Amino acid sequence: MSHNHNHIHKHQVQGKNLLFSILLNIVITIAQVVGGIFSGSLALISDALHNFTDVISLIISYVAHKLSRREASFEQTFGLKRAELIAAFVNALSLIVVAIYLIYEAISRFFHPHDIQPTIVIWLATLGIAVNGFSVLLLKKDADHNLNMKSAYLHLLTDMLASVAVLVGGLLMYFYQIYWIDSVLTLIIALYLIVVGFDLLLKATKMLMLFTPEEIDIEEIVRSVNQIKGVKLLHHVHVWHLNEEELHLEAHLDCSEDIKLSDFNDMLHQIEKVLFEEFHINHVNIQPEFQKEDPKEIIVQD
Known part of the structure; x- marks a missing residue:
């Protein structure tokens, strides 16, 4: 039996960018939970919940990134190189689970509307856009080369888009008193999460199940x-x-x-x-x- 390795020059993923994004998202999550409670905005709370899953997913991605760099041993002859695939699978699944919960809450709130204070919503949504936008820029290059980092990147990107939707909703509530838009935007965010989460889940599953890569004939x-x-x-x-x-x-x-x-x-x-x-x-x-x-x-x- 003959065995050979040819090594391709590869992009070096920077774990420190991920760590910095974790700290930023902890801050924004706490701020949005408090703001969502005081303002009564489901969209803001849903954004905070998504941010919380971001924190968990980013931590999972960071730990998996570190584990995957461990040297092989007699007990682990491949090392822990597949840890990042498992992290991508878990993160993708969490996106879908959160989305299903948000759909349930949005439908419930649509038929039982609450009073909402749009000023708090607007300021915290703006903060969410800034923080998540910066985190997205930090991970963009790594996401192009690594499925685990892409799963973290997608969590942050979708949360930035969610914050944009929340901001639009806050402005509509502030100027036109269209409060039902809060539930509609939550539904849109949730559906988008399902789409991107399922695509990532499918890719991670195929790799974990040792499917032949799509580009290989x-x-x-x-x-x-x-x-x-x-x-x-x-x-x-x-x-x-x-x-x-x-x-x-x-x-x-x-x-x-x-x-x-x-x-x-x-x-x-x-x-x-x-x-x-x-x-x-x-x-x-x-x-x-x-x-x-x-x-x-x-x-x-x-």
């Missing part, structure tokens, strides 16, 4: 490898993400001739080059065979 991989001199058939193929930085391929390789190990090493080098350059696969694990009697299908249930 296994039949095309087999065709490319089979063209290399000395290769008879690549089969028993598995392709999966260990995490977002590591794309693995494991397969059996039926050789056309009974070659020496040194010759197989040369063949393997060519295979690794093709897989890395054409498919961005940077971890290759191949079992060489010659006239071995076993199923030769591309995909075989091991």
Whole structure:
């Protein structure tokens, strides 16, 4: 069995940006809870609740980020590299759960309206936009390269948009006394949370379940490898993400001739080059065979 790693130059995620965002969101959450109680605004309280889930999700993301950097050991041969995928899954699920609760509260409040003090709503929504907007800018670059950071980024982005909606609602209540807008905006925020949360949940689930990445065509991989001199058939193929930085391929390789190990090493080098350059696969694990009697299908249930 031959195993090789090709390392792609990757963006270094900055955990300190995440830590700073956690502190900012703790402050805004406390302010919005107090303001929501005094103003009577469900939209403001829902924004605070979402901010609280932000704090939890950011802490989960930060811990997962630190765990994923741990070195491998005899007990944890992959280290804890999948911790960030688990964090992304949990955070996405929390977005959906919060959204369902907000829908329930918004419908209830729509039929049983409360008096709302729009001035408090306007000031705290403005504060929420400023704090979450700054946090979004801090995490933007990391979110483009890391699913865990993207889950944290989406929590902050949706909360910033929620604060914008709350601000609009506060202005409408202040100038036109349209108090039902509070419930309508809460519903809109909740529906948006479900959309972005489900998309993230689906991506994290596929990686955790070791699905073949959407951009990978296994039949095309087999065709490319089979063209290399000395290769008879690549089969028993598995392709999966260990995490977002590591794309693995494991397969059996039926050789056309009974070659020496040194010759197989040369063949393997060519295979690794093709897989890395054409498919961005940077971890290759191949079992060489010659006239071995076993199923030769591309995909075989091991």
